[in-house]
Amino acid sequence: MTANTTVAGPGTVYALRDPRTKRIRYIGATGTTLAVRLARHLAKPSSDALAAWLADLKAAGLKPIIEPVRSDIPAEDMLTAENAEIHSHVLAGDELLNINGVSAAKKILADWAAALAQRNSEREWSALADAVRAGCNGPLPPGHHLVIAVREEIWQAIQKAREAKKVEDSTPADFMPPAGVDPNTWRAPCVIATQNYYACSKLARDLLLEDAGWAIGLEFHGSRKDNLERCITGVVGASELTSAVHVGRYLALLRWYLTAIAPWRHLAARAGRPVSGPAFHAWLTGDPQVRDAAAIVEKVKHTGHAADQLQDQYDPGPADLLVSLAAAWTLPRPLTGTVTEIVKVTLRDLTKFGTLDESLARVYLEADPEALDHVYGPDLASRLDADLVLPAGSGTRIIQHLARLLPASAHLADAATRTTAAFPTTPLPNLAREIRTTPTRRAAVAAFAAAGHTSAPQQEATAYIVAVQAIWTPSVEFCTGQEAL
Known part of the structure; x- marks a missing residue:
């Protein structure tokens, strides 16, 4: 409502319409007659934008058309009714000159547009995800049934931490001291329980990092190392791991999940699909070993977060690599739309830091006929x-x-x-550049190699798969002879 409008009784929400286009340009509310309100607008416009529009009409010998939108509105409801009409008209596409209320409506429009774009993107990625999965057997299985040894001291520390946590959770925060006891000197059970939990939890975590850290390998740096450590110490709070053997199996599978499953989680996330749990596992693979192993690792909640963080800011993501590999080896030709753009960016990045196999080189040139110039510069020889x-x-x-x-x-x-006039090629993509996503990239290539989609001879592909599985296989010296349950 405008500053000069006084509403003592029922009022009217009105519209100012452009006589030339018949489009509504302003919504207002008034307790006076519409004729009086229009005269006030003409005498003293409420904003520069409204003043410019009225001046433009005046220069053409015209005045805005004022008409009621809603009438007989109680005074206390006028502001609500005015804002509702402003929102309604902005959402319908009217370009209003109001100052108040328009920005909120435009934000709603922007949110709608963003949500629509997200849904469209997810639909496109959903089709891509299914196409990628159809052309590949899914991620490689762990390739081992090892269980990392968990000393009795560690398992006891984990159990004590869990018991202390139960006590802490069950102790009321406002526990009062007994009658006659000085509250300043009395240590409430809740304080003791909290201190006990933190002491037990710290001991369990320290022991886990000391033993399991060596077994799994913490040679990573930065955020990848931090995430791996959180996954290890997350065992303490994972009550679903009910024995030392279960903990040992989880630890033995951790690097496999972060390396082999991460690209597929990224792909499912792009498609708006579940990224963990039975629905994800059912789409991911038909291999029961992979499904069971993934279910074990996901019992520690931080593991999924750690897998999702494996993407460099300036590099194409794991999902993009899966799509590019599928484009080279399994997707139908010709490439179109999103796939073409993904291939251009992803394979250009791989080319700058290594060589492609023949299929990837061919699909890159199909996606970008000027790819050689973009990677190596212009043809200076000619x-x-x-x-x-x-x-x-x-x-x-x-x-x-x-x-x-x-x-x-x-x-x-x-x-x-x-x-x-050609890209150098190798029997298998040369992913030699060491970045934090290198293991996940190698695992993606190995998954397609295992499915038979590569120009490498079988013996080379087999050797590559074995080398990739070695990335996540713990050393037997740190493992028990016990098979996984």
Whole structure:
């Protein structure tokens, strides 16, 4: 409601309509007649935007059309009714000149648009996720039934921490001291229970990191190491792990989950699918060993969060790599839409820090015909031949010779590679660049290799799969001879 409007009795919510376009440009409320309210608008517009519009009409010899929208509104309901009409008209697409109420309605529109875009993206990714899964058998199984040894001292510390937690949770926070006891000197049971829980919990966590940390391997750094440590110490609060053997099996499977399952969690998340639990496992694989192992690891709640954090800010995500691998080996041609853009970004990143196999190189050039220029720069050899009027091929020989003479020059190396008019290829993608997502990338490639989708000879693919499984297999020296339950 405007500053000059006084509402003593029933009032009217009105609209100002542009006589030229018939579109509503302003919503207001008044307790006076519409004629009086229009006169006040013309005499003293309530905003610069409204003043500009009225001046534009006046220059054309026109006035806005004022008309009732809702009448006989009690005074106490006027503001609510006015705001409701403002929201309704903004959401219907009217470009109102109101100051109050419009921003809230526009935020609703923006939220609707974002939600729609999210739903559309999830539908597209859902179809992609199913296509990727159809072309691959899912993630590699752990490949072992090892159980990391958990000393009796550690298991006892875990049990004590859990019992102390039960006591702490059951003790009322407002526990009062007995009658006649000085509250300043009395230590309430809740304080004792809390201190006992933290002491037991710290001991259990320290022992776990000391023993299990060595067994699993904490050679990681930064956030990856922090997440792995949280997963290990999360065992203390995971009451579903009901024995030392269960704890040992979880610890033995932890790196497998973070390495092999993480890309598939990313893919499911992009598609708006469950990323844990039976529904996720049913989509993920038909292999009961993979399903059972995933269910064990997910009993520690932090593990899923740790897997989801395995993505570098400036690198394509694990889901993008799965789509790119499927595009090269299983998705139908030609590539379209989102898949093309994913392939361009993902394979360009892989190409800059390693070589592709023949299938990936081919699909990259299909997605981006100028991929060679984008990765290695322009064709300088042809430019040399043209600019210096040299026989065809002379520029290629010059650049390649200079690259041999100056091996430390990355620019010359790229220019020499560009002269071949092709990407260098290997039987399997060379994921040699060491970043925190390297293990998950290798696991994704190995999953497709295990499904038979690679140009590598069978023996090379098998050796690659074995090497990848070794990433997450704990050393037997830290394990018991006990099979997993």
